[in-house]
Amino acid sequence: MKSYAAVDLGASSGRVMVGRVGRHELELTEAHRFPNRPVRLPEGLRWDVLALYSGILDGLRAAGTATGGRLDSVGIDSWAVDYGLLDADGALLGNPVHYRDTRTEGIAESVWATVPAAELYAATGLQYAPFNTLYQLTAARSCAQFAHAKRLLLIPDLMAYWLTGEQGTELTNASTTQLVDPRTGDWSYDVAARLGIDLSLFAPLRRPGDPAGVLRTEVLEETGLTGPVPVTAVGSHDTASAVAAVPATGERFAYICTGTWSLAGLELTAPVLTEESRAANFTNELGLDGTVRYLRNIMGLWLLQECVRAWGEPDLGELLRAAAVVPTLRSVVDAGDAAFLAPGRMPERIAEACRASGQPVPETPAEITRCILDSLALAHRRAVEDAQRLAGTCADVVHVVGGGVRNALLCQLTADACGLPVVAGPTEAAALGNVLVQARAHELVGDRADMRRLLTRTQPLTRYEPRGDTARWRAAQERLAAR
Ligand code: LFR
Numbered sequence: 001m002k003s004y005a006a007v008d009l010g011a012s013s014g015r016v017m018v019g020r021v022g023r024h025e026l027e028l029t030e031a032h033r034f035p036n037r038p039v040r041l042p043e044g045l046r047w048d049v050l051a052l053y054s055g056i057l058d059g060l061r062a063a064g065t066a067t068g069g070r071l072d073s074v075g076i077d078s079w080a081v082d083y084g085l086l087d088a089d090g091a092l093l094g095n096p097v098h099y100r101d102t103r104t105e106g107i108a109e110s111v112w113a114t115v116p117a118a119e120l121y122a123a124t125g126l127q128y129a130p131f132n133t134l135y136q137l138t139a140a141r142s143c144a145q146f147a148h149a150k151r152l153l154l155i156p157d158l159m160a161y162w163l164t165g166e167q168g169t170e171l172t173n174a175s176t177t178q179l180v181d182p183r184t185g186d187w188s189y190d191v192a193a194r195l196g197i198d199l200s201l202f203a204p205l206r207r208p209g210d211p212a213g214v215l216r217t218e219v220l221e222e223t224g225l226t227g228p229v230p231v232t233a234v235g236s237h238d239t240a241s242a243v244a245a246v247p248a249t250g251e252r253f254a255y256i257c258t259g260t261w262s263l264a265g266l267e268l269t270a271p272v273l274t275e276e277s278r279a280a281n282f283t284n285e286l287g288l289d290g291t292v293r294y295l296r297n298i299m300g301l302w303l304l305q306e307c308v309r310a311w312g313e314p315d316l317g318e319l320l321r322a323a324a325v326v327p328t329l330r331s332v333v334d335a336g337d338a339a340f341l342a343p344g345r346m347p348e349r350i351a352e353a354c355r356a357s358g359q360p361v362p363e364t365p366a367e368i369t370r371c372i373l374d375s376l377a378l379a380h381r382r383a384v385e386d387a388q389r390l391a392g393t394c395a396d397v398v399h400v401v402g403g404g405v406r407n408a409l410l411c412q413l414t415a416d417a418c419g420l421p422v423v424a425g426p427t428e429a430a431a432l433g434n435v436l437v438q439a440r441a442h443e444l445v446g447d448r449a450d451m452r453r454l455l456t457r458t459q460p461l462t463r464y465e466p467r468g469d470t471a472r473w474r475a476a477q478e479r480l481a482a483r
Contacts (some may be wrong), residue, residue: 018060
């Protein structure tokens with residue numbers, strides 16, 4: 001058995017997990033979990049990357065305690081699109097900007113004046129989201145800091161740089177910048193040139209499985225680990241790692257990676273770059289082995305997390321039990337609406353959206369929670385259906401992975417809405433995908449199908465059969481579209 005550390009940074013917490021892998025074994029345990037608290041500064045919403053880095057060091061120390069100081073490798077994944085800028089000495093210039101910061105408002109229009117949105121989609125296959133790195137970079141260009149920037153490292157690559165001293169740009173995450181051509185897996189040189197973006201800001205591309213340096217001596221001292229400890233590039237976009245850990249047994253599956261976001265779609269072998277796909281705002285992000293993660297971003301459990309925060313953190317189990325007995329589909333909101341992106345006042349914003357669309361206004365926390373879960377299930381249905389239509393494929397099963405696996409009501413409603421069985425699990429999909437890519441680099445597992453077989457054999461999964469017929473969900477979808 002070999003031991004791998006998976007560093008998995010999410011929008012609200014980070015964790016270091018230890019994966020023990022053998023030819024027929026896969027065990028995952030949590031070594032350390034730490035909060036990820038964005039900070040609101042006068043200049044805007046920022047990530048506290050030093051706290052994250054400290055959390056990683058604490059986590060590696062804890063991982064070492066669990067494995068007798070030996071790790072066969074370390075892999076890092078995180079949310080996408082955000083980055084740190086380095087100066088000519090390799091020092092970080094300022095605090096990385098949070099993708100929920102408002103600095104990109106109105107920026108997309110200025111980009112589209114140079115490269116029309118349709119051309120941008122045909123070249124990069126990326127959904128429109130205000131936070132795509134391309135728009136962030138366009139907004140950043142007028143800042144004093146940017147004049148001193150010599151290098152841009154995406155968040156997992158920044159952490160890897162601090163751990164190893166080596167710089168690289170991991171491809172699955174690079175594909176979320178909107179500067180990569182999903183057909184070639186290389187930069188979109190034409191888009192970058194037309195928009196005046198200097199691609200030499202980025203370190204050379206590396207792919208999941210590539211070596212990414214070894215832990216620096218100081219890191220070994222701080223963590224008590226015995227060197228050398230290699231760092232391996234994984235699918236450093238958390239969603240790429242999570243999709244790699246979807247325990248599918250065949251080809252005809254859809255997936256929903258749940259957590260702060262719901263990322264719902266298909267694994268394809270080639271991008272879908274049609275105008276219809278652009279209009280439906282589907283994205284073509286890159287996955288393992290040249291696959292395409294053809295999916296739509298849905299606001300996800302963020303909607304509930306923000307409400308729970310506003311309500312002073314009530315007991316979640318009780319809240320979900322109360323929500324389960326609220327009638328289905330009383331009122332729904334568009335869970336894909338970017339109007340819900342920014343933090344704050346979420347219960348009020350949801351109530352306002354229901355009022356504005358002439359539906360019953362949910363009032364109690366249970367009613368609002370039910371409105372959110374019904375809305376998510378409906379958005380899941382729409383995404384799974386649209387993805388199949390746009391890609392011309394068929395799914396027989398929906399795999400739900402990530403934090404939402406723990407939410408049985410959401411899983412059942414998703415099965416009901418999609419009219420397909422849902423297989424829920426694993427919860428820690430991103431960390432498992434991260435570990436499996438490291439194990440594959442050491443030839444402990446074979447291809448993607450082999451990785452998935454190992455997951456199916458070792459991870460607890462729950463199956464939800466669809467209840468009732470989907471007509472009421474279809475009707476709710478039509479009502480929402482008509483508003
Ligand atoms: C999920 C995720 C999504 C990405 C969003 C912002 O954690 O990585 O895939 O669209 O965060 O980076």
